[in-house]
Amino acid sequence: MLTMTGVCAVVAVSVLFLILGYLVYHGGTSISWSFFTKLPTPVGETGGGMANAIVGSAKLLLLASLFGVPIGFFGAIYLAEFSGGAIAFVVRYAADLLNGVPSIVIGIFAYSLVVLPFKHFSTLAGGFALGLMMIPITLRSTEEFLRAVPSTLREGAMALGASKSRTIATVIVPAAYRGILTAILLAFARVAGETAPLLFTAFGNRFWSPGWNQPTAALPEMIYRYAIAPYDDWHRQAWAAGLVLLGLILVVNIVARGILARGIAVPRS
Amino acid sequence: MATTTTTVPSAGPVAGSRSFLSRLIEGDEIARLITFLFAASVVLITLLLVFELWQGSALARHKFGLNFFFTRVWDPIFDQFGALPFIYGTLVTSVVALAIAVPLGIGAAIFLAELAPQKISDTLQFFIDLLAAVPSVIYGLLGVFVVIPLMRQYLQPALKSTSGFLPLFQGPAYGVGFLTAGIVLAIMVIPYIISVSREILLAVPRDQREAALALGATRWESTWKVVVPFARGGIMGSIFLALARALGETMAVTMVIGNTPTISASLFSPGYSIAAVIANEFTEATGDLYLQSLIELGLVLFLLTFILNGVARLLIVATSQKGGGTGHA
Numbered sequence: 001m002l003t004m005t006g007v008c009a010v011v012a013v014s015v016l017f018l019i020l021g022y023l024v025y026h027g028g029t030s031i032s033w034s035f036f037t038k039l040p041t042p043v044g045e046t047g048g049g050m051a052n053a054i055v056g057s058a059k060l061l062l063l064a065s066l067f068g069v070p071i072g073f074f075g076a077i078y079l080a081e082f083s084g085g086a087i088a089f090v091v092r093y094a095a096d097l098l099n100g101v102p103s104i105v106i107g108i109f110a111y112s113l114v115v116l117p118f119k120h121f122s123t124l125a126g127g128f129a130l131g132l133m134m135i136p137i138t139l140r141s142t143e144e145f146l147r148a149v150p151s152t153l154r155e156g157a158m159a160l161g162a163s164k165s166r167t168i169a170t171v172i173v174p175a176a177y178r179g180i181l182t183a184i185l186l187a188f189a190r191v192a193g194e195t196a197p198l199l200f201t202a203f204g205n206r207f208w209s210p211g212w213n214q215p216t217a218a219l220p221e222m223i224y225r226y227a228i229a230p231y232d233d234w235h236r237q238a239w240a241a242g243l244v245l246l247g248l249i250l251v252v253n254i255v256a257r258g259i260l261a262r263g264i265a266v267p268r269s
Numbered sequence: 270m271a272t273t274t275t276t277v278p279s280a281g282p283v284a285g286s287r288s289f290l291s292r293l294i295e296g297d298e299i300a301r302l303i304t305f306l307f308a309a310s311v312v313l314i315t316l317l318l319v320f321e322l323w324q325g326s327a328l329a330r331h332k333f334g335l336n337f338f339f340t341r342v343w344d345p346i347f348d349q350f351g352a353l354p355f356i357y358g359t360l361v362t363s364v365v366a367l368a369i370a371v372p373l374g375i376g377a378a379i380f381l382a383e384l385a386p387q388k389i390s391d392t393l394q395f396f397i398d399l400l401a402a403v404p405s406v407i408y409g410l411l412g413v414f415v416v417i418p419l420m421r422q423y424l425q426p427a428l429k430s431t432s433g434f435l436p437l438f439q440g441p442a443y444g445v446g447f448l449t450a451g452i453v454l455a456i457m458v459i460p461y462i463i464s465v466s467r468e469i470l471l472a473v474p475r476d477q478r479e480a481a482l483a484l485g486a487t488r489w490e491s492t493w494k495v496v497v498p499f500a501r502g503g504i505m506g507s508i509f510l511a512l513a514r515a516l517g518e519t520m521a522v523t524m525v526i527g528n529t530p531t532i533s534a535s536l537f538s539p540g541y542s543i544a545a546v547i548a549n550e551f552t553e554a555t556g557d558l559y560l561q562s563l564i565e566l567g568l569v570l571f572l573l574t575f576i577l578n579g580v581a582r583l584l585i586v587a588t589s590q591k592g593g594g595t596g597h598a
Contacts, residue, residue: 001493002384002489004376005376005377005379005380005384006380006385007376008372008373008374008375008376008377008380009376009381009385009463011373012373012397012400012459012460012463013396013397013400015456015459016399016400019400019407019408019411022414022415070307071307074303074307074308075304075307077304078304078305078307079308081304082300083308087305087308091308091309091311091312094311094314094315095311095315096578096582097575098314098318100513100574100575100578101517101574101575102517102544102570102571102574103517103519104517104519104547104548104567104570105318105322105517105567105570105571106318107547107551108321108322108325108547108551108563108564109318109322111551112564113317113321132314135311139311163296164300165296165299165300168300189402192404193402193404193405193407194404195404195405195406195519195520196405196519196544196548199551199552203552220406220520223406223407223410224406224409224524227406227414227524228524235414239410242406242407242410245407246404246407249402249403249404250399250402253398253402254399
């Protein structure tokens with residue numbers, strides 16, 4: 001039985017390497033310079049790339065971070081430093097609930113809240129949907145890291161006469177910054193690969209998407225559309241896009257965990 | 270909570286320096302207000318989400334009532350919408366996924382928490398964390414190009430020839446279908462089961478193990494008969510979390526389930542799931558009733574995951590507190 005459990009563990013972990021292997025094998029042979037610089041070509045023409053999807057993803061993630069990170073960060077400060085009791089319980093509960101909402105349902109929500117009033121699929125709607133998903137992840141982990149700051153630091157600052165807001169800004173947040181940065185990066189990596197909430201918010205686009213109020217392509221959404229299409233050339237592009245996307249996500253994950261592990265300022269609770 | 274007083278209350282100008290006005294000038298009250306607004310917005314957004322799903326599905330809820338859940342017809346042309354095939358597909362794929370993922374995941378968690386040396390356990394857990402970060406569209410991509418051909422050429426014919434007498438394994442081997450979706454889902458939820466179960470097992474108090482060993486139990490006996498039963502509630506919690514993930518999973522399932530609304534005993538049959546039908550038809554939904562029926566499906570999905578996540582969290586917290594350790598959902 002002891003060996004059986006070991007086999008389970010090895011099987012589970014080997015899936016990661018199988019995924020990586022397949023993506024490197026198929027994606028590596030399909031990736032080229034034009035993948036990063038060219039627009040998709042019409043069906044039947046070979047070549048082309050996903051430059052518009054790469055820029056689209058970048059814009060979506062920028063919006064998502066601008067929307068999700070401040071709410072998560074400041075909300076966490078309120079929970080950890082200013083509140084206790086009932087309000088904090090309700091906020092935490094809401095965040096956990098939001099965290100459990102299936103991503104496709106987030107898409108429906110963003111559709112009725114942003115797409116319908118603007119009468120447009122848009123970068124804005126997609127960014128809103130992804131930002132929503134960043135909020136609970138950022139909020140809950142940031143709160144944990146803030147709480148893990150030793151109370152002696154807090155008391156020390158206050159004994160020197162610092163106001164509470166000054167203590168938070170100059171002592172507590174700097175003490176927890178590695179943890180907070182990790183939380184934000186992990187939230188970013190999590191939504192970078194999300195596809196379902198983009199299907200009817202950002203929608204997809206085979207051309208450049210000017211401004212913020214037009215449908216836009218995004219890498220994960222392109223992988224989906226290209227993988228289920230019947231063209232070999234599109235399949236190759238999908239593999240290449242998969243390799244780029246997974247590479248980005250894994251690198252961000254590893255960097256985030258590295259930040260936390262290096263010269264740990266706050267113990268992980 | 271007017272103040273969290275840290276200054277010594279005393280008479281005279283010193284106490285006055287911490288009055289409401291001065292705290293306002295120092296920024297404390299402003300900071301409290303601003304951060305409160307951010308925190309409150311989380312609650313507002315969540316309420317708004319529930320409201321939109323409820324409001325957005327009003328037409329369908331009133332027209333079909335409970336029949337929505339028991340009708341097999343999904344016909345946009347005649348405006349007849351019944352969710353049964355999608356509910357069936359969602360449940361079947363999730364059950365298949367758990368049947369595979371639970372033994373594997375718990376086995377791996379026991380190895381990581383109880384048997385492996387710290388260093389190996391940490392390294393493997395690092396890889397498991399990375400695996401949990403792989404986006405679902407990547408699983409879908411591999412599902413389409415790797416799992417489906419494997420199923421069609423090897424696994425499905427093999428199952429048919431060995432256990433073809435069971436209704437589960439009959440019918441033509443298309444590659445796509447309930448079984449394929451279940452297998453892909455299993456691979457996706459295993460990391461969640463492992464991570465949560467491992468933490469729960471690590472939180473089991475040391476004396477439990479030592480007592481068992483002192484009574485002459487072998488290492489496996491102490492693990493299987495003492496540690497695992499102690500952690501049972503939390504492990505159940507991890508399974509519920511995984512189930513909630515599986516029910517709501519969209520992309521990977523959409524890409525491998527076949528997208529045909531069928532109810533069939535055969536796992537080889539192509540099917541459909543709630544999340545998949547929303548993903549495929551939402552942008553094409555012409556007519557209010559069609560769109561609202563899809564939103565009602567979203568509401569169903571939301572409620573299911575809401576209940577499962579809630580139960581899971583309770584179980585996990587209860588188990589961690591039993592051991593006096595700190596676990597988190």
